[in-house]
Amino acid sequence: MTGILEPVRSRLIETLAGRSDEVPRWVLALEDGDDAGFFSAGSAPWVVHGGMPTLVAGVRALLLQALHPGALAGVRDFSRFREDPLGRLAGTIQWIHTVTFGSTGQALASSQMVRAMHKRVTGTFVDGHGVTRPYAANDPELAAWVHVAFADAFLTAHEHWGSPIPGGADEYVAQWATAGELMGVERPPRSAEELRAQIDGYTDAGELRGGPEVEEIVRFIRRPPLRRMLRPSYRVVFRAAVSTLEPRHRAMLGFRATPFDRAFPVHTATSAVLKGAGVLLGPQTQAELAARRRLARLAAA
Structure with a gap:
């Protein structure tokens, strides 16, 4: 069975990490840090970011973030998502896992590197009220939207398909606020209620919008250039991500419910896909395993 599944496993690892022939060096480096990091083993961020629901969360975060025209302008103007979408995905995963599982110094360095890369990402966009603004x-305003869209996506996906979160949803949001601060967010939410209230605030104020540019990104996210063997599972993951969005956000993204959508057993199908991914990838990420080796070394010192 292992031999039959190995090609699928390799393609999945390649999609998530950028290559399948070796563990990335940045992952192995997580073993070498000199302290426990911002989050302890078994903490809410460890559980949420180490689980298979992150596959749904990543898609959901991209969809939700695209509704802010400032965030979308940065992606369209500067990102190489068309030429190297998997490279961009691998870079995002590197930051998430380094901040979650790395030492304090590694988390700080990774965040500073991302912020340094973002210095060139400037321009203008037309906001939800039709006003041209710089971005x-x-x-902090744009970083705040990216942070809340990310946190909401990962929390929501885990609540649907993940294991119990230590301390609950509020604990995850409160702890992950540290990551927001590392990225320059001035007042990251500290509870699930505050998280959802901030997203509602953007929506109610008309800061989010759909339109042709959003629909272009949605088409790309719906059909990314994945290996053929991964496409059926990805279609399930995509439907799962859409199903967890608020109705008004789905409408902005151009999704309209059909009889097939209502009949499709999205929760059951997604559970099966995520269970299969867990069999292929193992119960713990390579980043978590490296972090646990670091913690064991520190404890033994």
């Missing part, structure tokens, strides 16, 4: 990826 910069490191602006």
Whole structure:
């Protein structure tokens, strides 16, 4: 059975990590840090970011973030998502796992590197009220939207398909606020209620919008250039991500419910896909395993 599944496993690892022939060096480096990091073993961020529901969460975060025209302008103007979408995905995973599982110094360095790369991401965009405004990826306002969209996506996906979160949803949001602060967010939410209230605030104020540019990104996210063997599972993951969005956000993204959508057993199908991914990838990420080796070394010193 292992031999039959190995090609699928390799393609899945390649999609998530950028290559399948070896563990990335940045992952192995997580073993070498000199302290426990911002989050302890078994903490809410460890559980949420180490689980298979992250496959759904990543898609959901991209969809939700695209509704802010400032965030979308940065992606369209500067990102190489068309030429190297998997490279961009691998870079995002590197930051998430380094901040979650790395030492304090590694988390700080990774965040500083991302912010340095963002310094060039500036331009103008037309906001939800039709006003042309400047944007910069490191602006606290834009960083705040990216943070809340990310946190909401990962929390929601885990609540649907993950194991119990230590301390509950509020604990995850409160702890992951540290990551927001590392990226320049001035007042990251500290509870699930505050998280959802901030997202509602953007929506109610008309800061989010759909339109042709959003629909272009949605088409790409719906059909990324994946290996053929991964496409059926990805279609399930995509439907799962869409199903967890608020109705008004789905409408902005151009999704309309059909009889097939209502009949499709999305929760059951997604559970099966995520269970299969867990069999292929193992119960713990390579980043978590490296972090546990670091913690064991520190405990033995």
